[in-house]
Amino acid sequence: MPDLQDNALIVKTGGKGNRFAESVATGDRAEDRTMDYSIGRMGRVVVARGFEAEDLYGEIESLAAKEDIRCAAVVVVGGLRRAKVVVGPKNPTGPIEPTYREFDDAREIAGVGTIFRDESGPKLHLHAGIGRGDEAIVGCPRGGASVFCVLEVVLFEILGVDAAREPDPELGLKLLTLRK
Known part of the structure; x- marks a missing residue:
């Protein structure tokens, strides 16, 4: 069930972390990774x-x-x-x-x-x-x-969206992060 926060629907789907960095490093598609999103x-x-x-x-x-x-x-x-x-x-x-x-x-x-x-x-x-x-x-x-x-x-x-640019140490970039 999705979370409701400050009149915004936040749905976390899948994961990121190492799988994202691994897919960039190898060029392989991370089949088990799906998009994180929030509705404001x-x-x-x-x-x-x-x-x-x-x-x-x-x-x-x-x-x-x-x-x-x-x-x-x-x-x-x-x-x-x-x-x-x-x-x-x-x-x-x-x-x-x-x-x-x-x-x-x-x-x-x-x-x-x-x-x-x-x-x-x-x-x-x-x-x-x-x-x-x-x-x-x-x-x-x-x-x-x-x-x-x-x-x-x-x-x-x-x-109604709680989001920020946070460092991804593996990629060395500040990436969009959706928070709960």
Whole structure:
């Protein structure tokens, strides 16, 4: 029977831990692992505009902290002047080593992401299509991602979900963790 917590339905299905890290390391599918999930409800919708040279992550995370947003879905559209973009792992198995593509020439962006907190506050995880002319990059913009001209941001607050970004020591990443 699922647990009811703060008007949110939390269903824990399957497990993670070592099986997840093992499946990444070997490329094998963990047959006994299923998705963990939680059902919340829509809270506030925050619409924001970013300006030239603003720090993409810094501004969105600061806004989430100021408004005490703990969980949110994020949509961005507009321009990025520069970024270092994670475009996948160097190898499909073994330890995760990111592959990067960098640009510093002003590009268009359309992206979706999430905000969940870690021990220091709200953390944005964003994946986007980023392009200029005939060149396109799809990945996770990081490393000095700054706004070109204007960036429109919409945060959809999610209430009733107890979630955080917690370290996974085996993968060396902070991953979404649903708590009971």
